[in-house]
Amino acid sequence: MKPRSLMFTLYGEYIKHYGGEVWVGSLIQLMGKFGVSESSVRGAIFRMVQKNLLQVRKIGNKSYYSVTELGRRRIEDGVKRVYTTQSQAWDGMWRILTYSFPEEKRELRNIIRKELNWTGFGVISNSTWVSPNPLEEQVLEMIDTYKIHDHTFLMSAGSIVSHDNESIIKKGWDLEKISSEYDGFIENLTPKFEELREKALNNLLTDDECFIERTKLVHEYRKFLFQDPGFPRDLLPNNWSGSKARDLFWQTHQLISIPAVRCFEQLFESPPDIDVEKNRNRAINPFREITVPF
Structure with a gap:
């Protein structure tokens, strides 16, 4: 398992239920159980801090890490989708996102594509993505996070006139x-x-x-x-x-x-200045944490 991906799994599965902040020594021990070396753990942490996914807090000679707002959003989106049950009924609406980025923002465009793919959108034509799920809030949060209001349009429609629903699904997924x-x-x-x-x-x-x-x-x-x-x-x-x-x-x-x-x-150690509420029940059964998704 890649260290960064494993770290996301550990935060989403366990650490988030115990205050969300962990001593780096605990991370090293936890990831060591999967054959990840200490140097690899520290290297992954360094890269995640650079990408604004993790943040550090020093207390004495110990370092404690928590996810940033960007990291939290990615973890929470993943947890919701892993542990919620799909609803039977579709509300009949397509959410449609279009974007147009200048060439100098090509890297940002690629990031947005990955975000949309992760969220469950499908691409049906150049720069046009759709989803039948009510993801407006998540998409607007993404737009705010990356400050791309001037480059995106989010719409919803009860039908797409040129194609039926089956054709749209085949195009996008x-x-x-x-x-x-x-x-x-x-x-x-x-x-x-x-x-x-x-x-x-x-x-x-x-x-x-x-x-x-x-x-x-x-x-x-x-x-x-x-x-x-x-x-x-x-x-x-x-x-x-x-x-x-x-x-x-x-x-x-x-x-x-x-x-x-x-x-x-x-193996878990939280900062000494925080009275961590250990929510063992949710850590044991996260399926009960979230009810109906869409």
Whole structure:
């Protein structure tokens, strides 16, 4: 696992529930369980600080790191999409974003493309992105964050006259490919789930093993956020593999969550000047934290 991506997983899965600020020594120990060296951890932290994703606070001779507002938004968006259940009903509206950047802002244009892809938008023509989900608030927050009001237009429409909904979906997303990726996820995870369940029944699971397996599970599942737009179910094909993958993800996650959180708590250290409210229940079962998504 790449250090930066692993760090996002750790913040979203655990650290956010314990005040959101962690001693760098704890990060080194936590990431060391995945074979990430101390130098790699420090290098990833340095790059994330440079990109305004992490911020540091010094207390004595110790450094404590928390996510910036930009980092928090990325983590919260990811957590919402991982742990919410898709609604059945589509409200019938398409959200449409168009943009036009001058050539000297090409790098910013590429960043916005990645943000839109991450949020679940699909591109249907040059500089035109759409989504059937009510993401207006998130998109406006993105526009404010990057200060791109002069380069973007956000609209909503009940229909797109030149194309029906099925054609729009085919233009913007490759659902067959995404479904195939989900099938591979299910194929790989099913024997691991059976193995973990057998160990749990025989009281053979260790806290360390559960922490590693839960973190790897979420890390792998998060990759679908870059592919799956998270459509309302009435826009998805019948027997959508994403629903089966989600059920298996949930079962595996809950099987190993309690010992995984115990392992995390043993290594986690927060700043001494903060009375951290340890929200173990949400760390153990984040599925209860968020209700209906769209």
